[in-house]
Structure formats: C-alpha cells, structure tokens
Amino acid sequence: MTPPANPAVRDRLRIAIQKNGRLSDPARALLSACGLSWRESRDRLFCYGESAPIDLLLVRDDDIPGLIAGGLCDLGIVGRNVLLEQAGEREQAGEPAAFRELRPLGFGGCKLMLAVPDEWDWQAPEELAGKRIATSYPALLRSWLKASAIDADVVTLSGSVEIAPRLGQADAVCDLVSSGATLAANHLKAVHTILETEAVLAAPALPFGDTRADLADMLLRRLDGVLRIRDSKLLLFQASRDCLAEVISLLPDAEAPTMMQVDGSDSIALQALCHGVVTWQRLEDLKRAGARGLMVLPVERMLA
Ligand code: ATP
Ligand code: ZN
Numbered sequence: 001m002t003p004p005a006n007p008a009v010r011d012r013l014r015i016a017i018q019k020n021g022r023l024s025d026p027a028r029a030l031l032s033a034c035g036l037s038w039r040e041s042r043d044r045l046f047c048y049g050e051s052a053p054i055d056l057l058l059v060r061d062d063d064i065p066g067l068i069a070g071g072l073c074d075l076g077i078v079g080r081n082v083l084l085e086q087a088g089e090r091e092q093a094g095e096p097a098a099f100r101e102l103r104p105l106g107f108g109g110c111k112l113m114l115a116v117p118d119e120w121d122w123q124a125p126e127e128l129a130g131k132r133i134a135t136s137y138p139a140l141l142r143s144w145l146k147a148s149a150i151d152a153d154v155v156t157l158s159g160s161v162e163i164a165p166r167l168g169q170a171d172a173v174c175d176l177v178s179s180g181a182t183l184a185a186n187h188l189k190a191v192h193t194i195l196e197t198e199a200v201l202a203a204p205a206l207p208f209g210d211t212r213a214d215l216a217d218m219l220l221r222r223l224d225g226v227l228r229i230r231d232s233k234l235l236l237f238q239a240s241r242d243c244l245a246e247v248i249s250l251l252p253d254a255e256a257p258t259m260m261q262v263d264g265s266d267s268i269a270l271q272a273l274c275h276g277v278v279t280w281q282r283l284e285d286l287k288r289a290g291a292r293g294l295m296v297l298p299v300e301r302m303l304a
Helices: 022-035 061-069 078-090 138-147 182-187 211-229 241-249 278-287
Strands: 013-018 046-049 053-059 076-079 099-104 110-117 130-137 153-156 172-177 188-197 200-202 233-240 258-261 267-274 292-298
Touching: 013 022, 013 046, 013 061, 013 211, 022 053, 022 211, 022 233, 053 061, 061 076, 061 078, 061 099, 061 200, 076 078, 078 099, 078 138, 078 188, 078 200, 099 211, 130 138, 138 153, 138 188, 172 182, 172 188, 182 188, 200 292, 233 241, 241 267
Parallel strands: 013 053, 013 076, 130 153, 130 172
Antiparallel strands: 046 053, 076 200, 099 200, 110 172, 110 188, 233 267, 233 292, 258 267
16 A cells, blocks of 8 residues: 555644643743744634744644644644554554654653552563553553563553552553552552653654745754753853863763863863753862853753
8 A cells, every 4th residue: 555645735834732731831832942933813723823834733632643644734742652552553453654753852751651459469571461451552552562472451441541450440550650649549559661751743754745844844953952952051161271171071961162272371261061950069069170260051042
C-alpha cells in the first residue's frame, strides 16, 4: 500500500495542542517563547496566528496523532506515550507509520510503569505470566510483553486503571506515574518502567511539500534556541591566565567560553553560557579558584 501524500497544500502551519490538561499551559508558553502570538477566537478551538502564519488548534491530547495522520494538523505537542501508543495501534493493524517525534520538549515528564498490589512480593517481570494487566496503553504494553516473551492478558480501560486490582478486574496495572502518590493511595507499588515519556513535538512521517516546510524549519530553529537556553545563564568574569584551567574546570555545564585579553595585564575576560543552575555556592567556588568580577546574566534569546 502506498502511503497517502500529504494532503491539502496550505500556506499556513497548523499546530495542535491540548485544550485543557497538563500539557496546555507549558505548550503555549513554549510556543509564545518562540515569538508566536494568536488572535483568540471565541470558541477557543482555533487560534489564528498573528505574528506568523502559524495557527493553533486546541483539542484533546488523544486526538492529536490522528489529526496529524489525517493531514488536518501539521504539527502537534503531545506526550510521547500517546504518540507511541497510537503508532503501535497503527502498526498492529498493519497501517503505515503516519507520524514521528521531532523534538523532546522538556516538560510533561513521567513514566509508563507496571505496578502491582503492595502485598505482592515482586521479584521479576516473568511473574506476570498468566496474569491480567489493566492499562490505557494496550499497544505499548503488548509490545513490551512480546519483547519480554511474557504471555499475559491485557485488560484495556480508558481511565481509573489504578482501581482495577481492587475491583478484581486485574492483577496488576500499567499506567503513567510521576510522584507515585496515586498508586500509593490505591495500595499499589511501581515495579518496572515500560517507557520514559515527556511532551514532544510530533510531525507527519512525510515532509511538507509547500510553504509549511519553511514555516516548520523556522519554528524548529526558534524552538532549538529556546530549549537550549532554558535555565541557562551567561556568566561574565575575569581571571588571570594561570588560574584559567582551574576556573574552567568548575564550569562543566558551560559551552566553550569566549576569551578576550584585557589590555595591559595578564588577565583574561571570559564569557560562558552555563546550562546548569548558577548558585551563590558556585560563584564562591569560582572566586576561590581565581575568578573576579563575576556577573550572572539572564539569556533571553539565542539563534545558533
Ligand atoms: P485530555 O482531556 O486532553 O484527553 P488527559 O486526561 O488524557 O487529557 P492529562 O492528564 O492532561 O491528559 O495528561 C496529558 C499528558 O501529560 C499525558 O499523556 C502524559 O504525557 C503527561 N503526564 C505527565 N505527568 C503525568 C501524570 N502524573 N499522569 C498522567 N499524565 C502525565
Ligand atoms: Zn487524553
């Protein structure tokens, strides 16, 4: 079967994000940080892009992969768990891959984990053989079971997976876990990670054949700039030549510093982009190693 060509030539890019939920605010904040802004429509399902021809569609997260596959949306911000689950469903149904992950976005992090009742003296995943496992991620669970050569029953539930063992519907669960508090409240303990997930930028498997390709490239360049400097600081200081090596060894998270000779002295002025947190403790350590006139500056934008 030949994959469908990317339908409908368009000169605006349409990005689907979650309407209400954990990913909504951070997704919007990230796109705003890329310089995008929108005219809000009254029903708030479609937001017309003002600063660039990039519109937003606000939907349920589970609809995002399908909208991309159908060509109704060009990009989406969705959990890797949702994207891979739907990719797995398509694969298990013999359909071609329709979308791919373009970038991890650094928020919405959690794990898809197997959890069992507290009293289960868990040793190894093989103990799941012949058991029933409740999940909202049947494709991901099935492919993990297959790869682990474990024969277990998958009980698909659309929500409230954690109460399935207490209701006698299942022996174990496979669900998203961040703090583990929901599991603990249901007398379950997480025992094995199936997938590490976070929000990702999803795109169709096929490249765009029109202006949307340039718009997507522009967005990616800006996104990379924003993601690269998230939590980053520019550190300015001077140091004499003989203590440079020791000072620089205290900046393992910095990009190669820019150095300039200070006229009429053996001092060097340095500027270093640090990706880790620059605490007072770090500044004091740098000063002890010979750095002077330390200054920490926020970084607003970066275009590599
Ligand atoms: P929708 O109404 O859009 O279908 P939802 O209830 O499916 O919403 P949320 O609970 O908002 O979705 O979760 C969206 C995504 O957030 C998940 O798919 C996952 O990638 C991520 N996430 C991060 N932490 C957690 C968590 N502790 N539990 C569930 N999802 C989490
Ligand atoms: Zn959902």
